[in-house]
């Protein structure tokens with residue numbers, strides 16, 4: 356037992372950092388699901404897209420900050436693509452996400468020119484922002500957590516602007532939104548674009564943190580993000596907008612601690628996808644079993 | 656003002672379940688007209704309002720507002736001209752948003768939405784005043800989510816949202832039908848007050864014959880997708896519930912109105 360606790364505690368700092376990075380993804384997963392009632396799978400493709408764009412451009416000599424911003428922009432485009440397919444062809448939202456994430460697999464390999472890119476030889480955003488102490492784990496955690504909180508703060512502000520209100524209205528009631536003069540197209544594109552940008556930023560930071568980008572780095576990331584959102588909402592609720600925005604970050608951190616504990620117990624990393632799936636299923640089933648409101652609403 | 660010209664709409668055209676919901680409907684309202692629309696279930700009343708709002712695209716005919724043809728404009732692009740209140744109290748507002756956020760949504764109707772904060776102190780104060788007229792205590796709950804409100808409170812909010820910008824046209828589709836009689840009376844009173852105060856051009860669908868007699872300066876009766884009777888001015892004022900029922904045998908066929 357002491358051994359398990361020991362190896363768990365050893366993993367806490369690195370898991371905290373991972374959790375903070377996945378906080379971006381969880382924010383990007385929460386936004387379409389909760390604000391637009393749009394179940395969106397694009398995260399699974401925009402996360403590695405962010406990693407690929409950041410890695411390829413750093414390897415090509417771009418400075419890491421611009422590379423990260425470029426990754427963000429690429430993620431926005433991916434999100435918009437899903438939105439446009441849904442709006443233009445009136446296809447099921449899940450199918451649109453699957454189409455885009457599958458196509459992104461090829462795109463990501465094209466971007467890197469190969470299935471993965473190593474960054475050990477290059478300066479990354481941690482070197483640029485933290486200088487000589489770039490390998491200090493505490494500083495890394497503070498930096499990424501700080502950035503994730505800034506992202507959540509900006510999103511909070513945005514969702515309280517006139518445009519942000521319109522976006523939330525589309526998720527709440529489309530007929531009413533139209534009657535208020537809101538364009539469903541514009542808000543859906545905007546929301547999914549933002550979400551794609553957040554997921555890709557997570558991927559860009561992850562690639563730089565592990566000095567490595569890989570086309571397969573997105574596998575399972577959507578479910579992890581969803582699990583993080585659900586954990587966060589269970590922990591701090593979503594009764595107000597700021598709770599709803601903090602929940603993904605808190606949830607991502609908590610979720611990766613649980614994962615790390617499972618690993619300390621001796622589970623194989625390959626078991627975790629099953630466990631995450633089982634956990635999400637359980638959380639989705641619970642409200643139904645106890646007669647509470649459904650956890651996820653789905654657009655028509 | 657509003658000019659509905661020979662509108663025609665068939666749902667499920669060419670199938671056995673085809674429904675001729677609007678059959679050559681023409682209606683012209685002048686500035687400040689308050690028209691009450693009555694008719695049995697399936698008469699085409701909601702379809703007429705939906706066609707004016709742009710939610711239903713007519714097969715033929717056109718809709719003009721302020722001498723402009725808006726027939727091909729999508730609903731969100733004519734929302735600046737039109738305010739609506741629906742029958743379902745849940746349909747008119749966003750449940751997960753607060754009372755004041757919903758009013759802020761409505762305030763930006765018809766203009767470009769900015770990246771400025773939707774709620775300023777000045778706006779908050781004017782929103783409080785806008786809902787205080789209902790005497791339902793809404794002004795004390797401005798920052799609460801709308802899903803916590805009762806049907807009557809929520810419908811009052813929907814009406815306040817419809818009136819927060821002065822619309823060119825107000826469309827009310829049985830907006831009191833889902834409310835208990837007392838709340839219905841409050842909401843109807845607030846409606847009539849606002850319509851008369853601002854001289855709003857209004858189209859109000861109701862199943863309540865007394866409301867149809869009491870309110871408005873025009874009466875429009877629909878049946879099977881057609882306008883079968885219209886009254887205005889003195890003729891409208893002289894109508895009684897009994898006279899209408901007798902004239903149209905309302906009780907013995909599908910025009911049963913209460």
Ligand SMILES: Nc1ncnc2c1ncn2[C@@H]1O[C@H](COP(=O)(O)OP(=O)(O)OP(=O)(O)O)[C@@H](O)[C@H]1O
Pocket residue numbers: 666667674675676694695696697698699700701702703
């Ligand atoms: N979106 C739609 N799709 C298919 N059929 C429709 C649609 N809307 C209305 N209809 C049909 O058109 C006809 C007219 O319906 P409408 O809703 O306009 O009637 P109404 O006068 O509002 O009736 P009620 O008093 O019951 O509300 C009905 O036969 C209805 O079934």
Ligand SMILES: [Mg+2]
Pocket residue numbers: 700701702828
């Ligand atoms: Mg109707």
